[in-house]
Amino acid sequence: MEPGQPGDRGPGPSIAWLSVPDGEVVRDEATLAFAAQDFGHLVHRRPAAVVRPVSLADLTAVMTFAGEHGLPVSARGAGHSPFGQEQAEGGIVLDMRTMPTVREVDGETAVVDAGAHWREVLDLTLPHGLTPPVLTDYLELTVGGTLVVGGIGGAAHHHGTQTDNVLELEVVTGTGEVVTCGPGSDLFDAVRGGLGLCGVITKARLRLVPAPPxxxxxxxxxxxxxxxxxxxxxxxxxxxxxxxxxxxxxxxxxxxxxxxxxxxxxxxxxxxxxxxxxxxxxxxxxxxxxxxxxxxxxxxxxxxxxxxxxxxxxxxxxxxxxxxxxxxxxxxxxxxxxxxxxxxxxxxxxxxxxxxxxxxxxxxxxxxxxxxxxxxxxxxxxxxxxxxxxxxxxxxxxxxxxxxxxxSLPMTPADWADQFGPVWDALTTARHLHDPHTLFGSGNSLRPPPP
Ligand SMILES: Cc1cc2nc3c(=O)[nH]c(=O)nc-3n(C[C@H](O)[C@H](O)[C@H](O)COP(=O)(O)OP(=O)(O)OC[C@H]3O[C@@H](n4cnc5c(N)ncnc54)[C@H](O)[C@@H]3O)c2cc1C
Incomplete structure (x- = not known):
């Protein structure tokens, strides 16, 4: 049996066995080198594969495979992190820009794919005379990439961060489950500003306000x-x-x-x-x-x-x-x-x-x-x-x-525990529930490296 054939599990994990139903698994040197780069140009962690997902089933397949083989997984949006936050050494990087676009204005909200840049969100909403209330200073960042850190800008003193202006999220958790969550849900609170430790955001419903001319x-x-x-x-x-x-x-x-x-x-x-x-x-x-x-x-x-x-x-x-x-x-x-x-x-x-x-x-x-x-x-x-x-x-x-x-700051798990303070336990509990195989977190030094 050749590596890569179904059923060939051999000794130890092998990325050659990874396949996804609809998208692409890419392992050429140029793509792996690209996924080991970001805006910071300080940290270079080479993944074993980059997946270009085009369906939720692709993401579920990756989570199942990575869970079975103990591999780290990181979502990559625009790759504008400063210190390897979207990288996954020896693991799988999900290129969220390849997910199909979902871009709809529905009343005073917009539903967008997490790989959308905020500029693309504005391209969608401004013709309706609407805008997200808070935007980052730079618009070529993705919705998923800023929602896991906060998303702050000059309008935050009125409207809070971008995470305060999201009404619903679709998330693929570390168990491969697809969950739609909103206010009142523990997962919603664990994903917004949660460094991507519980799952990958695939869609977001955003609050909009009238856009000034x-x-x-x-x-x-x-x-x-x-x-x-x-x-x-x-x-x-x-x-x-x-x-x-x-x-x-x-x-x-x-x-x-x-x-x-x-x-x-x-x-x-x-x-x-x-x-x-x-x-x-x-x-x-x-x-x-x-x-x-x-x-x-x-x-x-x-x-x-x-x-x-x-x-x-x-x-x-x-x-x-x-x-x-x-x-x-x-x-x-x-x-x-x-x-x-x-x-x-x-x-x-x-x-x-x-x-x-x-x-x-x-x-x-x-x-x-x-x-x-x-x-x-x-x-x-x-x-x-x-x-x-x-x-x-x-x-x-x-x-x-x-x-x-x-x-660009090396942080230990103890530093993160200090940072999150009173909400660290809740985040850790949510993480155990939604990512029991600890697929996520390698980019923030919150997951041990693969053997
Ligand atoms: C020029 C520049 C200007 C900036 N200005 C601002 C600003 O004004 N305000 C502000 O708040 N920030 C700002 N930032 C910081 C930026 O918001 C963060 O670095 C952000 O995380 C980068 O988003 P990205 O789309 O490039 O994500 P990436 O760098 O690709 O990923 C960032 C993190 O998000 C995770 N991630 C990405 N997509 C998903 C997803 N779909 N689901 C789950 N996790 C995901 C990654 O795994 C990683 O941990 C700026 C950055 C740059 C380079």
């Missing part, structure tokens, strides 16, 4: 960190802007602070203490798609393809000034890389209602992001930047901070 975007510049933070607190509390973010800009050794505020109607700036401002009007879609031009430029100059040792932490309001000032005082241009960015913006914690999205206690929480660009072919420098992430993570954690879980 235009957006007015202000860039308000500050020289004082304290004044910038005070104005951000004022505007996040009174909710005068529809969208609120912020950047910390380093120019020739000096930091300036940029409050980015957008309104879809009108808003007053009279009481704000910025030093100068810029204003720009655009269509709503052009505002949402504002990263497209920057992406094209970074692709053209090459740094889009460089390593990205990124760190996103949530800080409590009481310590944000201190942690940010300390971090900026010790951050030089080479610690960010030529095209690296620092972002900082507050969110009202009361808007965040996803049980697994862990944020510090208090009325306001701050997303602090060091979006560093590393150097290709310089593992020592990239390890140095990752070490800076570890230090800031430890400092933030000691002061009550948490992570936004899309980071």
């Amino acid at each position: 235009t957006a007015r975007r202000w860039k308000l510049y500050y020289r004082s960190l304290d004044t910038f933070l005070a104005d951000q607190r004022t505007v996040v509390r009174d909710g005068r802007f529809d969208y609120l973010e912020g950047q910390l800009l380093l120019d020739e050794g000096e930091w300036t602070y940029l409050l980015e505020a957008v309104t879809y109607s009108t808003a007053s700036l009279d009481d704000l203490r910025f030093e100068r401002m810029e204003v720009e009007d655009s269509t709503y879609f052009d505002f949402l798609n504002r990263m497209a031009e920057g992406e094209a430029a970074l692709r053209a100059e090459g740094s889009w393809f460089h390593p990205h040792p990124w760190l996103n932490v949530f800080l409590p309001d009481e310590v944000v000034g201190r942690v940010v000032a300390d971090t900026l005082a010790t951050t030089r241009r080479e610690d960010l890389g030529g095209t690296g960015l620092v972002m900082l913006y507050p969110v009202r914690a009361s808007a965040l209602n996803t049980p697994l999205l862990r944020v510090p206690a208090g009325e306001l929480v701050w997303l602090f992001s060091l979006l560093r660009t590393g150097k290709p072919a310089d593992p020592i420098e990239n390890a140095r930047l990752t070490t800076l992430n570890i230090r800031l993570y430890q400092q933030a954690k000691a002061l009550g901070g948490t992570v936004y879980p899309s980071n």
Whole structure:
């Protein structure tokens, strides 16, 4: 009997026996190398196979096979993770972009396949005059990829994260069962923000709101960190802007602070203490798609393809000034890389209602992001930047901070237990129930590697 023939189980697991009823199992070198890459370019874990599923039966077949053979499974959306989160060493990567598209607007909701990019969701909803209430800054991320981490953006202070605006999910669990779940279900709460530990999302029903036609975007510049933070607190509390973010800009050794505020109607700036401002009007879609031009430029100059040792932490309001000032005082241009960015913006914690999205206690929480660009072919420098992430993570954690879980940061199971805190036990219980063979979690170091 040849390997690959039904019935040939031989000694030990062999990926050659994997087959799916409708889609494709791919094992050529180029495809495996592609699945061992991501936006981070820091971690490269080669799978044994990539499956291009086209049906739920394909996913069930993969779960059954992987369970029998003790192989890790990871879903891959757009592959924009920073640290191998969508990779599966020696296991099976599911390319969720090959699942058939399901894209329908139904009243004030949309049903979409999990492999849809958020830009494709907008292509569907905007002709109906509707939009998801919260979008990430970059639209070429998949619905499944952001729903397992949260999905945060400048509208989160009003509407929460993308996980707060999903009404129903279709999930294929680690047992191969296809489950439709919604509010009140343990699986729904274990999948939203749950790092993909209980199953693969195949479809999502999303809440929509009326889409505004235009957006007015202000860039308000500050020289004082304290004044910038005070104005951000004022505007996040009174909710005068529809969208609120912020950047910390380093120019020739000096930091300036940029409050980015957008309104879809009108808003007053009279009481704000910025030093100068810029204003720009655009269509709503052009505002949402504002990263497209920057992406094209970074692709053209090459740094889009460089390593990205990124760190996103949530800080409590009481310590944000201190942690940010300390971090900026010790951050030089080479610690960010030529095209690296620092972002900082507050969110009202009361808007965040996803049980697994862990944020510090208090009325306001701050997303602090060091979006560093590393150097290709310089593992020592990239390890140095990752070490800076570890230090800031430890400092933030000691002061009550948490992570936004899309980071270039080695985390142990004990770190994850600290991160999830009071909901760790519920997540672990759900995981045992829905993924009894521990297929998922290898990309976040929450599964032992295969033998
Ligand atoms: C340029 C850029 C800008 C970004 N901006 C933002 C932002 O503004 N806000 C924000 O919140 N995040 C942002 N992110 C981070 C991003 O949301 C996360 O890294 C996200 O997980 C990536 O989605 P993806 O589709 O690329 O998924 P992948 O990188 O392919 O996968 C990410 C994780 O999701 C899992 N996964 C993927 N699909 C599924 C599925 N269908 N079912 C179950 N699990 C699945 C993977 O196994 C993996 O663990 C940004 C990232 C980049 C590169």
